[in-house]
Amino acid sequence: MAYSDKVIDHYENPRNVGTLDKNDDNVGTGLVGAPACGDVMRLQIKVNDDGVIEDAKFKTFGCGSAIASSSLATEWIKGKTIDEASEIKNETIAKELNLPPVKIHCSVLAEDAIKSAIDDFRKKQAARRESKT
Amino acid sequence: MALKLPIYLDYHATTPLDKRVLDEMLPYFTEDFGNAASRTHAFGWKAEAAVGVARERIAKMINADKPEEIIFTSGATESDNLALKGVAEFYGDKGKHIITSRIEHKAILDSGKRLEKMGFEVTYLDVDQKGFVDPEHVRAAIRPDTILCSVMLANNEVGTVQPIREIGAICREKGVLFHTDAVQGIGRVDFDVQSMNVDLASITAHKMYGPKGVGALYVRRSKPRVRLVAQMDGGGHERGYRSGTLNVPGIVGFGKAAEIITHEWRDEAARVSRLRDSLYKKITSALDEVFVNGPWPVTDANGKVVRLPNNLNISFAYVEGESILMSLKNVSVSSGSACTSASLEPSYVLRALGVEEELAHTSIRFGLGRFTTEEEVDFAADLTVTSIKRLRDLSPLYEMAKEGIDLKSIAWTAH
Numbered sequence: 001m002a003y004s005d006k007v008i009d010h011y012e013n014p015r016n017v018g019t020l021d022k023n024d025d026n027v028g029t030g031l032v033g034a035p036a037c038g039d040v041m042r043l044q045i046k047v048n049d050d051g052v053i054e055d056a057k058f059k060t061f062g063c064g065s066a067i068a069s070s071s072l073a074t075e076w077i078k079g080k081t082i083d084e085a086s087e088i089k090n091e092t093i094a095k096e097l098n099l100p101p102v103k104i105h106c107s108v109l110a111e112d113a114i115k116s117a118i119d120d121f122r123k124k125q126a127a128r129r130e131s132k133t
Numbered sequence: 134m135a136l137k138l139p140i141y142l143d144y145h146a147t148t149p150l151d152k153r154v155l156d157e158m159l160p161y162f163t164e165d166f167g168n169a170a171s172r173t174h175a176f177g178w179k180a181e182a183a184v185g186v187a188r189e190r191i192a193k194m195i196n197a198d199k200p201e202e203i204i205f206t207s208g209a210t211e212s213d214n215l216a217l218k219g220v221a222e223f224y225g226d227k228g229k230h231i232i233t234s235r236i237e238h239k240a241i242l243d244s245g246k247r248l249e250k251m252g253f254e255v256t257y258l259d260v261d262q263k264g265f266v267d268p269e270h271v272r273a274a275i276r277p278d279t280i281l282c283s284v285m286l287a288n289n290e291v292g293t294v295q296p297i298r299e300i301g302a303i304c305r306e307k308g309v310l311f312h313t314d315a316v317q318g319i320g321r322v323d324f325d326v327q328s329m330n331v332d333l334a335s336i337t338a339h340k341m342y343g344p345k346g347v348g349a350l351y352v353r354r355s356k357p358r359v360r361l362v363a364q365m366d367g368g369g370h371e372r373g374y375r376s377g378t379l380n381v382p383g384i385v386g387f388g389k390a391a392e393i394i395t396h397e398w399r400d401e402a403a404r405v406s407r408l409r410d411s412l413y414k415k416i417t418s419a420l421d422e423v424f425v426n427g428p429w430p431v432t433d434a435n436g437k438v439v440r441l442p443n444n445l446n447i448s449f450a451y452v453e454g455e456s457i458l459m460s461l462k463n464v465s466v467s468s469g470s471a472c473t474s475a476s477l478e479p480s481y482v483l484r485a486l487g488v489e490e491e492l493a494h495t496s497i498r499f500g501l502g503r504f505t506t507e508e509e510v511d512f513a514a515d516l517t518v519t520s521i522k523r524l525r526d527l528s529p530l531y532e533m534a535k536e537g538i539d540l541k542s543i544a545w546t547a548h
Contacts, residue, residue: 003459008459011456011459014527017526017527019532031529031543032546033545033546034545034546035490035491035494035530035540035545036489036490036491036494036545037490037545038453038454038470038479038490038494039453040529040530040545041529042529059527059528059529059532060527060528060529061451061452061453061527061528061529061530061531062453062456063453063455063456063459063470064455064456064459066453066456067456067527112546
């Protein structure tokens with residue numbers, strides 16, 4: 001399988017690899033995929049009081065395209081509001097990375113990871129508001 | 134000496150042509166181009182004589198009784214098809230039951246499927262966790278209507294060397310024809326059609342330092358005399374078993390490759406085995422949570438080699454196979470990961486061994502061979518270790534496992 005230059009770049013120099021404190025109320029964690037399917041993405045966002053994603057980290061178990069999709073996703077969502085970030089579509093990721101048809105599911109997983117991290121963050125915020133009232 | 138990159142460690146897929154083989158082949162492309170079936174002139178006679186020499190060399194390599202027992206084909210896929218379908222068609226009136234294993238090459242499994250559609254019944258024997266077929270399972274599976282049993286000499290993915298001698302003895306005792314796909318084992322482990330009671334054997338030149346596009350089916354001519362129905366009709370070449378003009382240069386190369394193996398295989402297997410062991414040691418001493426797929430140790434209690442000397446198949450837990458391949462860009466290997474297969478399914482061989490899908494996705498197959506050097510093995514081992522470490526730093530699963538989280542306790546979202 002020939003990879004696009006962009007996939008190779010993200011695979012060799014992945015952006016924003018790491019771990020945020022999942023117990024921090026301002027951190028949302030998305031864990032999507034399954035080891036048995038060969039892809040697991042963990043994407044985390046740290047959101048400030050203005051609703052802006054000020055930091056994002058990922059770790060991915062998967063092929064080069066999966067690693068590149070999640071790396072690109074973290075790059076794109078940093079600095080965006082959570083509403084803007086939730087608008088990111090897998091097609092845009094697939095197009096940017098020139099993913100072949102058999103690798104489209106990697107970009108779908110990256111979109112799911114963003115949404116899942118945002119969901120987690122929103123749930124935490126809702127829970128916090130509830131505990132305050 | 135500077136290392137030449139990329140390094141080839143995929144000898145199970147194919148092997149480079151030995152220069153000695155090429156030298157013998159060359160004249161048969163140009164000056165001695167005759168058709169071996171031309172009986173009326175010197176060009177044909179010369180080609181026929183060259184084919185005869187090759188037939189003798191190949192027969193000698195596997196200890197066949199007569200050179201005529203070697204039927205040339207286009208390769209092992211054709212040989213496997215001819216063996217199964219040809220025997221089924223000839224002996225179909227006698228019985229419609231065939232026995233094979235779950236980890237055979239697709240040429241066997243898919244021929245079996247085709248025969249099932251034609252009214253035959255095929256028993257696919259399970260293998261154990263190391264990939265072995267139990268000869269007693271063969272015995273138990275044999276019925277009055279069993280006509281053929283086909284079990285490979287050695288597996289192409291995990292290197293398991295099957296108890297062919299034991300299976301052959303049982304088949305002979307029960308009057309069942311025995312076929313083996315010997316492709317991976319030839320030149321790497323003991324193989325002798327007489328002492329192992331093999332009635333049919335598939336071989337191919339390109340896995341033994343010969344050219345691609347030429348193979349053979351050994352068909353025993355006496356005790357018992359095996360009969361086949363040809364699957365390719367035409368001019369009646371190869372005693373009517375396989376019509377089609379012979380690939381004379383290819384066959385000449387095949388014969389030379391066989392001659393080299395007859396003389397050199399034991400030393401070569403010992404050398405390659407040492408290199409493989411060194412690769413294993415370097416990798417396993419530097420990394421945790423790596424698991425060898427297939428038999429290890431490589432010899433059994435009686436000292437018999439039970440794993441191909443050139444094979445190492447390892448699962449690197451928590452890192453996906455295709456991403457490993459991408460990282461090992463200067464080392465040509467293959468993976469049992471689904472992502473690398475055209476079908477997007479993980480290796481059926483690893484699954485038959487009971488390797489969990491999580492680990493099947495992380496497997497890498499190293500295949501060493503005649504031209505593999507110590508320097509190449511060192512380079513591959515070092516690169517593998519640094520690659521796995523880097524990818525584990527990227528892996529959420531490795532981090533979770535190190536935190537003591539049981540990955541099986543998580544409700545994963547299958548996709």
